[in-house]
Amino acid sequence: MASFRCSASSRSYNITLLPGDGIGPEVVAVAKDDDEPLSPWTTGVELRFQEKLMGGSALDATGVPLPEETLAAARDSDAVLLGAIGGYKWDNNEKHLKPETGLLQLRAGLGVFANLRPAAVLPQLVDASTLKREVAEGVDIMVVRELTGGIYFGKPRGFGTNDNEKILASTQKFIQFLRIQFYQEIDRIARVAFEVARKRRGKLCSVDKANVLEASMLWRKRVTALASEFPDIELSHMYVDNAAMQLIRNPKQFDTIVTNNIFGDILSDEASMITGSIGMLPSASVGESGPGLFEPIHGSAPDIAGKDKANPLATILSAAMLLRYGLGEENAAKRIEAAVIETLNHGFRTGDIYSPGTTLVGCKRMGEEVLKTVESQKAVAAVN
DSSP states (O other): OOOOOOOTTOOEEEEEEEEESTTHHHHHHHHHHHHTTHHHHSTTOEEEEEEOOOTHHHHHHHSSSSOHHHHHHHHHSSEEEEEEOOOGGGTTSOGGGSHHHHHHHHHHHHTEEEEEEEEEOOGGGGGGSSSOHHHHTTOEEEEEEEOSOGGGTOSSOSEEEOTTOOEEEGGGGGTTSSOOOOHHHHHHHHHHHHHHHHHTTSEEEEEEOTTTOHHHHHHHHHHHHHGGGOTTSEEEEEEHHHHHHHHHHOGGGOSEEEEOHHHHHHHHHHHHHHTTOGGGOEEEEEESSSOEEEEESSOOOTTTTTTTOOOOHHHHHHHHHIIIIITOOHHHHHHHHHHHHHHHHTTEEOGGGOOTTSEEOOHHHHHHHHHHHHHHHHHHHHHO
16 A cells, blocks of 8 residues: 555654645645644644745746746655646646646656545535435545546647648547556555555445446456455445446445546546535545645635635645645544534534525635634643
8 A cells, every 4th residue: 555654753744835826825824824733732743834836826937837846845845735726827828838737747746646535425514415415414435546547647649640631639549548557557556445445434446447448447357356455345346437327326335436547537526516515625645655745626716716715624624634644643633624523513614515504704714713623622632
């Protein structure tokens, strides 16, 4: 399994912050404030932050979406927290000058290959789901997505011409929709998924398209072979089109899902909406060594940027995942998560999760309320 970074010999950590674009700077500022109390609260822990440019903001300042200085700082840190990237301003840029290209470069540069995306329906927000209460209530899914392979990285790619001067997409040479992954590429993500399932409810569903795609046939063969190493895990297989339907029809049947890059990109976003808002969901991207990358799964939302309307909870919960999977600080992560739950129990809601009878607040106020809860729990812990 990927080695989630934990510095046992030192409990002083360097965190690289990449606020990015749109609402990114707003939500990262909140998460940073909510993390800072953990330093004196958790004995012997110190968090040191440095901010760097990435995405559209980096393009405007340096001409590239991922400056070398940013990548170097990220590699030298203990963990990386990203806000959001992209926006209408850069939509028409050439591919190598798009903010999203910087994210792909960052993932490759950090060597992260396993993306963990939890989608749990909180009791306080079950009515915010677009699904019926009886369908959404109790849903708790972890999607484990392979992050560095598949059609997103397939080569050759781009456009060319044939003898008739017709433009062709060169990736059509990989007409099977996904490039054939190396055995080790499949094996390493499968092992991460089996280990994650072992820490949850012991069920793993591997999603592919093995009835059509040769790449998926290899995927299923390797995942099935690895199952013998994890006899305590109940493994099942499902075609991606059926999985997309089942996530809406009966999402509670799933515990942990493992799938490739493009299928995981789609299914994890679908699963997120079961929870009621994409603004609630964190993610972690980890590798075999080195710092992990932690980010909310929502986009940069340029239409509400600077209006204090963003939901910062996904970023705060991403910071909790950073503490758990990036730094090995389980107790600190639990305290942050408990503070978020308690804040919701107090009835505070941003616009995306608001319902009658609750208190509508902005991004900054929501962060302040979570921080108050952290501080109050800190006081209780000091007394006890």
